[in-house]
Amino acid sequence: MRPSILKSLKPDVIVEMLEMAFRLENWDKMIKTADILYDCVQCIYQEQQYRKAKELLLLPLELEHPLVYYYGSSHLMRGIAHQEQGQYVESRVCIDKYAELGWLEGLGEEGLEVVEEFRFVAQANGHALDLISGRVEGLDAYAEFLRENPEEVLPGLDTIVRTALRHGLNVDDLIATFAEQTAEFGTYEDEGNLAHYYHYSYHIALYHKRTERRGEALKQVLQALSLAHQSGNDGHFKRSLALFESLREGATGEQVREVQEILRGCLGGESIE
Incomplete structure (x- = not known):
């Protein structure tokens, strides 16, 4: 140029x-x-x-x-x-x-x-x-880095879960280590953290699905779907909806209604039935 x-x-x-x-x-x-x-x-x-x-x-x-x-x-x-x-x-x-x-x-x-x-x-x-x-031999060192830098926990946990998905690892213990910080993710409001929270919710849903914890997978994919709708990101929304559909058989009636309510919001309140 x-x-x-x-x-x-x-x-x-x-x-x-x-x-x-x-x-x-x-x-x-x-x-x-x-x-x-x-x-x-x-x-x-x-x-x-x-x-x-x-x-x-x-x-x-x-x-x-x-x-x-x-x-x-x-x-x-x-x-x-x-x-x-x-x-x-x-x-x-x-x-x-x-x-x-x-x-x-x-x-x-x-x-x-x-x-x-x-x-x-x-x-x-x-x-x-x-x-x-x-x-992946660096997982423990990375976990220690996250403990020393709590502001990095949200994107860091997403990285850990993505690593587990890609390389077939069990990271249950590492996830449990940061359970207290994970509980705070829902309080974040800035755009950057909400984007990280979406990715974490989506990937942890995939992780739970892989490990046959479908109840946890459904809980997390609903969170991902809600965040995708909130951000207006069509790509994230479609991806999350597809993941929900793959888990629908095990969903409760309340969870199905929750998804229908989100879809109704996409349609401006019109009925989807």
């Missing part, structure tokens, strides 16, 4: 596009958009460095975050997309990049705080990538 075009782009708008692609699970779009974000901030950074060297006035930047945030976000979102596509080597490269962003000049106090935040995210995501890619 030509520098003249890159200079006209707004990094915050590109971040919004990345978040939209993430919500829609459009991984190819995420990678392309992350590349555009990186090129955009690189163009801005190089222009500022040139002006500093020539002792010229710096460009006024109307950004919501320090410039380093956009570098980190481009690598982070690209890495997530690669991981979801099973491209673990590429994902690891991205993690290594946002693990150390201190090379940028002129970070300032706020920029250094962003560097530390991305360093922590890289540590968490590095653990998760190890597990998802099959290095």
Whole structure:
């Protein structure tokens, strides 16, 4: 993309596009958009460095975050997309990049705080990538990391359950370890945690189904279905509804009515019978 075009782009708008692609699970779009974000901030950074060297006035930047945030976000979102596509080597490269962003000049106090935040995210995501890619010997170490960082428990438990599903593990003991924190998931209200809660509910439903605990599976898939409806995510809703249908034979009348009520809400209150 030509520098003249890159200079006209707004990094915050590109971040919004990345978040939209993430919500829609459009991984190819995420990678392309992350590349555009990186090129955009690189163009801005190089222009500022040139002006500093020539002792010229710096460009006024109307950004919501320090410039380093956009570098980190481009690598982070690209890495997530690669991981979801099973491209673990590429994902690891991205993690290594946002693990150390201190090379940028002129970070300032706020920029250094962003560097530390991305360093922590890289540590968490590095653990998760190890597990998802099959290095399951790190489960206990990851559980200890979650105990030390309770704000990571929700996405962390989802990672553990996904690892169990992918590699045929029994993680009942690990799940029980965090039962107290799990009970608090329903109190979360921000969009990010609700998205994590949906994924956890859906994957733990699959896990319980696999282990023949259909009662628990139905309870969790109903939670996933409700969250998907609440967020308006059609893809999540269809996936959860399909999982419920696979478990319908064991559902109680109350659970069936609960699903019908959600479906009725989708139809604006019209009867579905």
